[in-house]
Amino acid sequence: MLDLYDVPYVGCDARSARLAWDKPSAKAVLQEAGIPTPDWVALPHDRFSELGAVAVLDRIADRLGLPLMVKPAQGGSGLGAAVVRDATALPAAMVGCFAYDSTALVERYVAGMDVAVSVVDQGDGPQALPAVEIVPRNGVYDYAARYTAGLTTWHAPARLGTDTATVVAETAIAAHTALGLRDLSRVDLIVDAEGRPHVLEVSVSPGMTETSLLPLAVQAAGLDFGKLLATLVGRAARRSI
Amino acid sequence: MVVTVGGQQALDLVARIFLDPGDVVLAEGPTYVGALGVFQAAQAQVVHVPMDGDGLVPEALEQAIAEVARSGRRAKFLYTIPTFQNPAGVTLTEERRERVLDICERAGLLVVEDDPYGQLSFDGEAPAPLRSRRRDGVFYLSTFSKTFAPGMRVGWILAPHAVREKLVIASEAQILCPSAYAQAAIATYLSTMPWREQLKTYREIYRERRDALLAALADLMPAGTSWTEPKGGLFVWATLPQGLDAKAMMPRSIAARVAYVPGTGFYADGTGAGHMRLNFSFPPPERIREGVRRLAGVMEQELAMRQVFGAMGGHAARRRGQAAADAPDPGLA
Numbered sequence: 001m002l003d004l005y006d007v008p009y010v011g012c013d014a015r016s017a018r019l020a021w022d023k024p025s026a027k028a029v030l031q032e033a034g035i036p037t038p039d040w041v042a043l044p045h046d047r048f049s050e051l052g053a054v055a056v057l058d059r060i061a062d063r064l065g066l067p068l069m070v071k072p073a074q075g076g077s078g079l080g081a082a083v084v085r086d087a088t089a090l091p092a093a094m095v096g097c098f099a100y101d102s103t104a105l106v107e108r109y110v111a112g113m114d115v116a117v118s119v120v121d122q123g124d125g126p127q128a129l130p131a132v133e134i135v136p137r138n139g140v141y142d143y144a145a146r147y148t149a150g151l152t153t154w155h156a157p158a159r160l161g162t163d164t165a166t167v168v169a170e171t172a173i174a175a176h177t178a179l180g181l182r183d184l185s186r187v188d189l190i191v192d193a194e195g196r197p198h199v200l201e202v203s204v205s206p207g208m209t210e211t212s213l214l215p216l217a218v219q220a221a222g223l224d225f226g227k228l229l230a231t232l233v234g235r236a237a238r239r240s241i
Numbered sequence: 242m243v244v245t246v247g248g249q250q251a252l253d254l255v256a257r258i259f260l261d262p263g264d265v266v267l268a269e270g271p272t273y274v275g276a277l278g279v280f281q282a283a284q285a286q287v288v289h290v291p292m293d294g295d296g297l298v299p300e301a302l303e304q305a306i307a308e309v310a311r312s313g314r315r316a317k318f319l320y321t322i323p324t325f326q327n328p329a330g331v332t333l334t335e336e337r338r339e340r341v342l343d344i345c346e347r348a349g350l351l352v353v354e355d356d357p358y359g360q361l362s363f364d365g366e367a368p369a370p371l372r373s374r375r376r377d378g379v380f381y382l383s384t385f386s387k388t389f390a391p392g393m394r395v396g397w398i399l400a401p402h403a404v405r406e407k408l409v410i411a412s413e414a415q416i417l418c419p420s421a422y423a424q425a426a427i428a429t430y431l432s433t434m435p436w437r438e439q440l441k442t443y444r445e446i447y448r449e450r451r452d453a454l455l456a457a458l459a460d461l462m463p464a465g466t467s468w469t470e471p472k473g474g475l476f477v478w479a480t481l482p483q484g485l486d487a488k489a490m491m492p493r494s495i496a497a498r499v500a501y502v503p504g505t506g507f508y509a510d511g512t513g514a515g516h517m518r519l520n521f522s523f524p525p526p527e528r529i530r531e532g533v534r535r536l537a538g539v540m541e542q543e544l545a546m547r548q549v550f551g552a553m554g555g556h557a558a559r560r561r562g563q564a565a566a567d568a569p570d571p572g573l574a
Contacts, residue, residue: 049549057550080492091550098546099492 008240010232016180017204023073023105026179030199033178035171037199038190039064040107042073045098053091060106061087067109070094072101076203078142083109112192114141115158117172118206118217120184122231126176128169129217133158154213156220164195171197183232186214243408246419248357248384248396252276254411255353255380256283258404259317265309268320269297271478271507271516273327273355276320280509287509288316294469296323296333299340306348318351318380324367325358325474328507328518332472335368342375352379357387360440362473363448377401385427387475388440393423447475453526454519457533463540468519475522478504480515482544487517490543499535 002009011017020026024042031037041060048056061068070093071081080100082093097104114134119126133155136145145151160168172187179185179202186206189197206214218225245251252275260266262284268276270289280287288309291301302319309316321341323333333341345352354371372381384396400408412418430436454477458468465482479501481487487503494500504516521529 045546045549049545053550095546095550096489099489099543 006240008236010183010236012180012182012185012204016182020179020181020185020202020204021074023071023201024103026202027105027107029178030175033174035174035178035199036197038069038107038110040105042103042105044103046102048094053094057087057090057094061090064106064108068093069107069109070097071105071107072097073103073105074101078146081142083140110190110192110198112190112198113158113160115160115168115189115191115197116213116217117168117187117189118184118214119172119176119181119187120228120232121182121235122228123235126173126181128172129214129223130157130220131160131165131168131172132156132213132216132220133160134213154216156216158191160191161195164191167195168197171199175199175202183236184214243398243400243405243412244419244424245396245398245412246416247386247391247394248355248382249275249279250412250416250419251382251384251396251398252279252353252355254398254408254415255318255382256280256285257411257415258407259351260285263314265314265316266318266320267302267305267309267316267350268509269322269326269329271328271504271513271518272320273322274502274506276355277507277509280320285317286314289508289510290319292326292329292331294331296326296331296337297321297341299337299344302341303344306344306350316348316350318353319345320353320355321371322355322357323371324356325361325471325476327358327474328476328502328504329478330469330471330474330476331478332367338368338371338374342371342379346375346378353382354379355382357382357384358474359383360388361444361447361475363444363451364472367473372399388443389427389430389436393427395419395423395427444473447473447522449526450521450524450529451477453529454521454533457530461530461533461537463537463544466540475520477519477521479517479519481517481540483515484547485540485543486514488514490539493543494536494539497535497539499532499539501536 003013019029024040027037027040041064043056066087067083067085068090069081069083072079080097082096084090084093094104115131116134117131118129120129121127134141135153135155137151138145141152157165168189168191171189175187176185181202181204184206186203188200188202190200191197206212208214215225218228245254256279260280260283264285266280266285266287267290268287269292272289277287288305290305291298306316323338325332342352352371356370359367359370370381372379378401380401381399382396385393386396398408451471455470458479463482466479468477468479471477487501488505491503502518504513504518505511507513507518524532
């Protein structure tokens with residue numbers, strides 16, 4: 001709509017936004033580009049009734065192995081998402097997920113450090129800001145952990161070794177580029193015990209509130225949040241002329 | 242009489258005067274969510290007493306009083322909405338009113354009677370309030386929120402003589418005094434306008450909406466659903482088919498653009514997932530029918546989903562089973 005009316009805006013175009021918003025599509029693009037992302041299957045709910053849920057769930061658990069992460073193919077804030085450590089909990093997780101979307105993404109659960117890397121492009125190509133480490137008190141960064149004060153602590157920059165931090169930053173920039181994003185994004189990753197990053201998803205419109213991750217990263221980079229936003233807005237305005 | 246800032250301040254005052262941390266409040270299960278909040282803030286424990294289609298079950302009340310006493314705790318009062326109960330919609334019968342009062346009198350238990358809806362009866366007059374039968378031992382709380390305007394925030398307490406002054410002092414400490422402007426507006430309304438006629442209009446509007454809701458439920462709800470049939474007030478309490486969870490179903494329902502209050506909000510102990518409150522006061526009859534049509538669709542989808550994924554052996558299923566066993570099904574008999 002903004003393009004249709006020649007209104008300049010910060011961020012990627014609608015096509016890329018749609019691609020990034022749909023997690024299975026985004027993961028396919030990432031995989032194609034050689035960027036590590038946990039193995040997954042995406043299944044619309046009506047396939048289960050056709051094939052028999054028990055058989056399909058058994059096959060998923062066999063193929064991907066436990067534990068699993070179940071989440072709606074689209075949507076954010078951790079709503080409808082669940083970690084499944086035991087196959088008997090999988091049906092309930094699927095039902096919970098299908099309350100939010102008609103397609104479920106089931107992926108291999110990768111244990112490790114949750115990090116979010118904000119990527120910004122101030123005119124000299126996409127740059128990764130310092131990774132922010134997320135430590136949910138109960139181990140899972142779900143809806144409650146995101147929005148209840150005190151349930152999560154953050155470390156900015158993340159407690160990563162220099163080499164790992166470099167690999168994580170490069171991976172985030174690669175994901176941003178592979179999805180055709182522009183100006184800014186936030187790449188959510190897991191860094192496993194061996195220091196390897198796995199991209200979970202990419203937000204094209206990262207949160208900007210006082211407690212959001214992008215502002216934390218900006219602060220950790222020693223940048224001024226207002227000046228950064230002014231630069232991004234200025235670039236967007238010039239782009240339309 | 243003590244004038245308060247709506248029924249909510251009335252409740253808060255009673256809680257402030259009587260409740261110490263750890264005290265027990267007996268209340269219908271389910272009960273008004275705003276009362277649960279007040280009791281929780283006072284660090285009291287709520288013990289729910291089941292209802293059926295005739296309101297609070299006297300035998301269950303006796304049993305609850307005895308159990309609380311046996312556990313060494315002290316019940317301070319019974320909080321009850323005997324007429325067109327929120328959220329269950331049921332009304333305590335004449336015969337049970339006497340029995341409940343007798344039981345409380347014998348146990349030395351105060352009664353806090355919350356009566357916001359008594360004026361909104363559809364089928365003849367509602368039974369007389371508990372307070373009209375026992376002046377001592379019963380606090381009567383009411384409000385103009387449902388008969389004039391909720392935004393006026395004017396309510397009142399009729400208290401036993403001995404504690405009236407305490408309520409006034411507590412209220413002064415809290416708010417000095419309720420808005421004189423709002424009271425003057427209501428006094429003028431009551432003395433110059435045909436408010437009794439207005440009440441009749443409200444009753445007719447709500448009766449038509451209740452009828453529309455009950456008819457739509459009977460026509461459209463999936464098998465296994467049941468609901469109460471209120472004779473006044475604003476609410477119907479629905480019990481879902483076995484296995485459905487009103488809270489888990491909420492996102493699907495929001496997507497279908499129909500809303501309800503999941504039953505869990507009306508219990509202090511987290512039970513009630515198998516129930517929902519339906520409020521028929523605002524939408525006109527045709528929108529009520531459309532809402533029920535959407536809700537039935539959501540429930541059919543959820544049932545189909547549960548069918549596909551089979552018996553859900555996990556914790557969720559056990560919790561639901563537990564909730565169903567604990568929660569009474571008012572009006573099902």
